[in-house]
Amino acid sequence: MEFFRDMLLLLIFMAGAALTLFGLRYFVYYKSEWIAKLYFKLNGIKCGITKYILFINDQTSFTYCEKGIRTDTKPSLLFIHGLASNKETWIPIVKDIPNTYHCVMVDLPGHGETICNETYTIDSFVKALKTFIDCYGLVETNKPLCLVGSSMGATIAALFSARYPAYVSMVCLLAPPAFAWK
Structure with a gap:
C-alpha cells in the first residue's frame, strides 16, 4: 500500500x-515582453527609480523615470535611448549611479509609453526633447544638463547640444551612428 x-x-x-x-x-x-517588463520594473523599484508621466497637452505626454535628488551643485543627467528602445534600457546603468546625482530617463515620441502625434525624424525628436526639458523644468540658468545618448539617442544628444548649447554642460555619446542623419 x-x-x-x-x-x-x-x-x-x-x-x-x-x-x-x-x-x-x-x-x-x-509573453516574453512580460518577462522583460517585469525584470526592468523590479530592478527599477530595487534601485529607487520612479516612473512619472508629464502631460504637455491633450495629444502629447512624456513618460519618464527619475532617480536621485536635484541639487544646486551637480547637473542633472538626461539619458536618451536609441531606436526601437525605451527608457528602461538605462536601468542597468542608472542603478549604479549614486543617489546624489539626479538621473532622468525619458521615452522618446513613438517609443515606450510616450504619446506624441508628429512625424518621427531626428529633428522632431530634438524638438520633442526640448519641449520635455522646458515643461519639466530640467534646465536652470546656472545648471545645464549632462546628456547621455546611445545609438540614435547619441545623434539626438549631439544635435540637441549643437542647437541649444546653453542647455548642455556635457555630452556622452555611446555608439553613435557612423553616418549622417538627414
Missing part, C-alpha cells in the same frame, strides 16, 4: 513539474 502511495505522489509531482514547464514555455515563447 505504501508503494502505491509513493508512486501516486511521484506521479503528482511529475505532473506538476510538467505543467510548470509547459506554463513557463508558454510565457517565454508567447
Whole structure:
C-alpha cells in the first residue's frame, strides 16, 4: 500500500513539474515582453527609480523615470535611448549611479509609453526633447544638463547640444551612428 502511495505522489509531482514547464514555455515563447517588463520594473523599484508621466497637452505626454535628488551643485543627467528602445534600457546603468546625482530617463515620441502625434525624424525628436526639458523644468540658468545618448539617442544628444548649447554642460555619446542623419 505504501508503494502505491509513493508512486501516486511521484506521479503528482511529475505532473506538476510538467505543467510548470509547459506554463513557463508558454510565457517565454508567447509573453516574453512580460518577462522583460517585469525584470526592468523590479530592478527599477530595487534601485529607487520612479516612473512619472508629464502631460504637455491633450495629444502629447512624456513618460519618464527619475532617480536621485536635484541639487544646486551637480547637473542633472538626461539619458536618451536609441531606436526601437525605451527608457528602461538605462536601468542597468542608472542603478549604479549614486543617489546624489539626479538621473532622468525619458521615452522618446513613438517609443515606450510616450504619446506624441508628429512625424518621427531626428529633428522632431530634438524638438520633442526640448519641449520635455522646458515643461519639466530640467534646465536652470546656472545648471545645464549632462546628456547621455546611445545609438540614435547619441545623434539626438549631439544635435540637441549643437542647437541649444546653453542647455548642455556635457555630452556622452555611446555608439553613435557612423553616418549622417538627414
